[in-house]
Amino acid sequence: MEVIICENTQQIAAKAAEAIAVLLKSKPRAVIGLATGSSPLSLYDQLAAMYQAGDISFAQAKAFMLDEYIGLPPDHPEGYRNVIEREIASRVDFAPGAVQGPDFQAPDLAKACVEYDAAIKAAGGIDLQILGIGSDGHIAFNEPGSSLSSRTRIKTLLPQTVADNARFFDGDEAAVPKHVMTQGLGTIMEARHLVLMAMGSGKAEAIRQIVEGPVSAMWPGSIMQFHPHATVLVDPAAGAKLALADYYRFADAHKPSWESL
Ligand code: F6R
Numbered sequence: 001m002e003v004i005i006c007e008n009t010q011q012i013a014a015k016a017a018e019a020i021a022v023l024l025k026s027k028p029r030a031v032i033g034l035a036t037g038s039s040p041l042s043l044y045d046q047l048a049a050m051y052q053a054g055d056i057s058f059a060q061a062k063a064f065m066l067d068e069y070i071g072l073p074p075d076h077p078e079g080y081r082n083v084i085e086r087e088i089a090s091r092v093d094f095a096p097g098a099v100q101g102p103d104f105q106a107p108d109l110a111k112a113c114v115e116y117d118a119a120i121k122a123a124g125g126i127d128l129q130i131l132g133i134g135s136d137g138h139i140a141f142n143e144p145g146s147s148l149s150s151r152t153r154i155k156t157l158l159p160q161t162v163a164d165n166a167r168f169f170d171g172d173e174a175a176v177p178k179h180v181m182t183q184g185l186g187t188i189m190e191a192r193h194l195v196l197m198a199m200g201s202g203k204a205e206a207i208r209q210i211v212e213g214p215v216s217a218m219w220p221g222s223i224m225q226f227h228p229h230a231t232v233l234v235d236p237a238a239g240a241k242l243a244l245a246d247y248y249r250f251a252d253a254h255k256p257s258w259e260s261l
Pocket residue numbers: 034035036037038039040066067131132133134138139140141
């Protein structure tokens with residue numbers, strides 16, 4: 001696992017955007033995993049700017065979303081499909097239908113979850129997966145206690161996550177759906193490169209636990225310690241509780257110029 005303590009959100013976004021740009025140049029048909037929430041928003045701004053400048057194209061690429069709420073009307077602005085459309089898909093040149101998410105309107109949601117994993121596999125798997133982290137250590141919506149080998153499935157959110165996400169629903173916790181469809185930890189671990197972005201002191205304990213704590217279903221993101229190519233990008237506040245912070249800074253300062261993320 002590579003941990004990089006960046007100066008600020010812009011630097012985190014720039015590093016993640018650069019990794020996607022390098023991928024798209026070497027593999028125009030790349031499959032990218034997209035996260036929702038506030039953490040990747042500055043990354044999506046940078047990708048849109050790079051596309052506008054003619055530096056990158058998603059025309060041949062595909063994307064898969066991490067997760068989706070169950071129970072919101074299809075046109076709800078906070079439905080993750082709509083968020084992804086607004087924040088990134090509509091701002092770059094993905095082909096129609098190239099961005100997929102769990103089918104939250106399917107008559108059989110459990111079957112739709114199985115089909116979603118199959119669709120990722122049929123696309124060749126995810127090359128680079130963008131991740132955020134919940135204050136309880138969740139990645140996608142794999143809440144504490146999630147099976148470390150779980151597949152895409154329906155989960156119930158923790159009250160902590162409902163409270164965290166109420167900010168997207170005018171602070172109204174009652175308006176936040178309690179159920180979601182989410183890629184499983186086993187699904188996420190099959191992506192070839194994981195890039196996690198975390199900012200702010202509210203993420204510091206989760207970052208400490210998933211990077212330096214024991215691998216445990218109680219801190220689901222800790223499964224990333226088993227991934228052969230995982231990058232954790234944090235700002236100083238999110239990295240404040242890391243025991244090896246000085247080492248991560250030393251390693252980054254001495255990173256060979258030929259080595260990308
Ligand atoms: C969203 C997702 C979640 C968020 C996490 C952090 O697709 O998978 O795991 O990444 O809840 O959310 P923010 O970035 O809003 O702090």
